[in-house]
Amino acid sequence: MSRRVDFPPDDELKEILHDFQRRGLSLAIRLRYLEEKQGMKIGSTKLKKLNKKFEVPSARKFNDVEGATAAIADIVSRDINQGQGPDTVKRVAALRLNIIIPRDFVRATMHGLVGQGPSDLRRPGRRSGPKKRGALDAIGIGIDIYGMRDHVGKLLWMVAVPNSRLSDTIGHVFLDMVSKYGAISVQVTFDGGSELGWLSAFQTTLRETFAPELSTAEWPACVAVQSSINIPIESTWSYDRKFNGRTLREILEEGRIHLIPGDLIHRHLFRWLWSKIVQISLDEFVDYFNNKKTRRQRARILPSGVAPNVVFDMPQDYGLENLAIAVPQAAIDQLRDLIDTPRSEALRWVPxxxxxxxxxxxxxxxxxxxxxxxxxxxxxxxxxxxxxxxxxxxxxxx
Incomplete structure (x- = not known):
């Protein structure tokens, strides 16, 4: 007797399957996602039939040589530091352009475009620095970035903000993140600062309200540490350089020849336009970083050799437990009302x-x-x- 499987509508299922391919998930992980998130327990043969039905692209069925060459050329031309290897170019083409290209073709095309092999372009050595927030400044006009990262490595939230030194602003950013995931972590670690007043208060209040059984002595809701020993989120910027081909600071610095600092229109326009540019880059970078397989490390306690998104979505498959504390939207809204500055004003870039x-x-x-x-x-x-x-x-x- 065959088991009945409830499939979502065709348009929804097609989008899901295409997104699996865009993210570069293995067949086994795709089957786990379908079972875990969609309640579809099917086999690999059925999944292959669905991929064929909905025309999911595959590197094995690659035939658009002209389109792929143009895509690779565009990505390489943006990489002013010439630091992207074939794996990164392949991932960028899939995530940004939704084009699936075999790695061998990427490598051969890059060799023809730049006149040397990708291994010659590699620049060994990385500089990492532990920080939860990065601030960019160009011509006296700041574009601040605030980021939050989960224990398993997933970037939860990265957003450009008008002023990351204001407690009201960071309070709204934190509540935005809680609203997106509908949950908080057991503990939040940050480097101390006056701008974290609301964040700390909200995390503590929500923890005490929705997880009163947790001991604050054993697991404090918030832990303030020196920036030198905080979660090394700044180390992720080496991946940002690989993905975008240049840093956001370099993009901002290029504005020097176009911006007249004393012109109010130019200043407003810079903040209005560049804040959007930075956010676009951040969104794409987060998508890339969370779907990139980490380097396999045998001595590492947390899972390696798998993308952060996969570990975050299905921790039980890797011997972990989901400790997220569910928070209803009504509670988030009540806390937001406590902030003196409305969200629209706190995150406003221009009048x-x-x-x-x-x-x-x-x-x-x-x-x-x-x-x-x-x-x-x-x-x-x-x-x-x-x-x-x-x-x-x-x-x-x-």
């Missing part, structure tokens, strides 16, 4: 009037931008900046 005009100008047909976030990068950052600045200057003269 509302400027934001409204900038959005309208950005989406104008004559600007040749359709409002898509990726257009900010693909159309040329400074081309967008120049056109928007010119339009604002014209509006001022009217």
């Amino acid at each position: 509302d009037v400027f934001d409204a005009v900038a959005r309208e100008v950005y989406c104008r047909p004559q600007c040749q931008f359709r409002g898509k976030s990726r257009d900010l990068l693909d159309s040329g950052i400074f081309c967008v900046f120049g056109r928007l600045a010119g339009t604002f200057e014209h509006l001022n003269r009217e």
Whole structure:
């Protein structure tokens, strides 16, 4: 007697299967995801039939030589540091462009494009630094980044904020993260600072309310440590350089020749535009980092040789236990009401009037931008900046 399997709607199942391929998951892990997240217990033969039915691309069935070559050339051209190897280029093509290319083809094409093998481009040695927040500053205008990382290595949240030194701002960022996952960790570790007042208070309150059985003496809700021994989130930026081909600081520094610091329109436009550019890069980087298999290390206590997303989603498969403490949205909303500064104001980059005009100008047909976030990068950052600045200057003269 065959067992009945309830399948989701075709359009939903197609999206799920294509996302598995985009993330580069093995067949075994795909089957586990379908069982764990969709309640579909099927075999590899059935999964292969579904992949064929929904035209899921495969490196083994690769035939778009022209498209793949163009994609590789585009990725390599963005890598101004020439530090990306074939594995990284292959992952970038899948995650960013949804193009599945065999590694051998990537390697051969890169050799033809750059005139040398990927091994010659490799730069051994990494510089790591433990930090939970990175601040970028260009021409006196700051673009702060705040990040949160789980114990198993998954980047939970990375967001560009107007000012990471304000407790109200970081309080909203923390609640945004809790709202996304519907849970908090047993413990939060951070390097001390006045901006963490609300974060610490919220974490402690939620822990005491929804996990009162946990001993604060044994497992404090919050632990403040020196930055030198905090979770080394800054070490992830070496992967950011590989993924984007250049650091966010380098992108910001290029703005020197386009920005007039004393011009209020330029300053507002810089914050309005570059905050979006930084967030686009962060979102893509988080997607890349969380889906990248870590290097296998036998002596490591936590799982290795597997992507952080997989360990986070199915910890029981790796001898771990999910210790997340569920938090209802109503509790999050109540805590948010305690913050003096509304979320919209705490995360506001420019005045509302400027934001409204900038959005309208950005989406104008004559600007040749359709409002898509990726257009900010693909159309040329400074081309967008120049056109928007010119339009604002014209509006001022009217």
